[in-house]
Amino acid sequence: MRTSRFIPALVLGAALAVSGCVGTSDVSRDLSIDDIPVIENVAFMDWDVVAFEVDVPRTLTVSEANTIKPRADIVWREDPLGDRHEQVDILMTEALAPAFEAVQGGTPVIVTLTVTRFHAQTQRVRYSRLPSEHEVEFELLITHAETGQILSGPRAIDVTFDAYNNEEALAADARGETQRVRITQRLRDWVQAEFIGPVVPAANPELLALAR
Template sequence: MMTTRFIPALVLGAALAVSGCVGTTDVSRDIGPDTIPVIENIEIQDWDVAGVEVIVPSDLTSSEANTIKPRADIVWREDPIGDRHAQVAALMSAALEPAFEAVDGATPVIVTLNVSRFHAQTQRVRYSNIPSEQEIEFVMTIRHAETGALLSGPTDVDLTFPALGGNDAVAADAQGITQRIRINERLQAWVAEEFIGPVNTPLLVASN
């Protein structure tokens, strides 16, 4: 049975340099939710994902400022004001656990994701026409679940994708397509692409 651990307050090394949630001209970031960056040094293995750990280091900064581009590693608004580190860990784990359940091979592994940046939209940006992004960045390692041997990584993963804004965001909200839903889909599509390969089945959507 797959186990999941949230680790929102583990103090690790300095966080990666941050980049803004506002849109950029860098063509490497001009990708849609259905375009998943492939990690070149990982091949699809005969792995059975026994557990996933989402680590959100306590030294990542967070902001509640309703500005265009808060200077922080964590920006999240779709939960009540509280421990944003724990909220990000819970959100990502809820999305990833059902996706990793489908990775069912012979070698039991633990997948650890060490979050370096989780930058969603502020209210000001979401309901404006300012181009913006959902930034999801982490470092992934994969270890043998029984021996602890390192099988892959550490590997930098950047799943940043364009966010909806203005009238598009209002229309999406009316259909229940929140930032949370789109982030869930992004994470789950990445798991399918990296660990399973192309599939023609609908993406799983984690419950709140």
């Protein structure tokens, strides 16, 4: 699902074409994979995310089996039974939209995230004593919003983290800290760390007074 701030339609269309959303242009066709920069720490780049897209390919497999670890790319149970690809798309888009709004700099860029794995908990494992994880993996591609030039990627990103189980999961459910809530926060924390950098703690007024 694509989300964007205002960009002239022709400019955005050209940029998305290079990023793979529309087609292929001469800019990307002339680049070999070795020519595409992979910037490991983009927090130091003066980028302004004017649009982003979450792509959940239909080739990803889905399982509804209530087993410990289904063999599938997508396992998601906190929405009613339905189109799991679309549900994952909506979840990630809604999680990332406010986070990317905060990424404002000088160079307008488009961020494309192509999901490769979204493996949350089944009911069976969530309320058992077995350890488990929320496995969220995707490829990150960053292109210039005006020229369509590839600035970074595609790069594999893995934000997998430990899930709650058994009594801990029940307590989390009771206070509203669902799998959706935790995955949303994990994605927003990733944007903060990846594009903005660590939060600098506010100065302690008492320590400042002592220093004077």
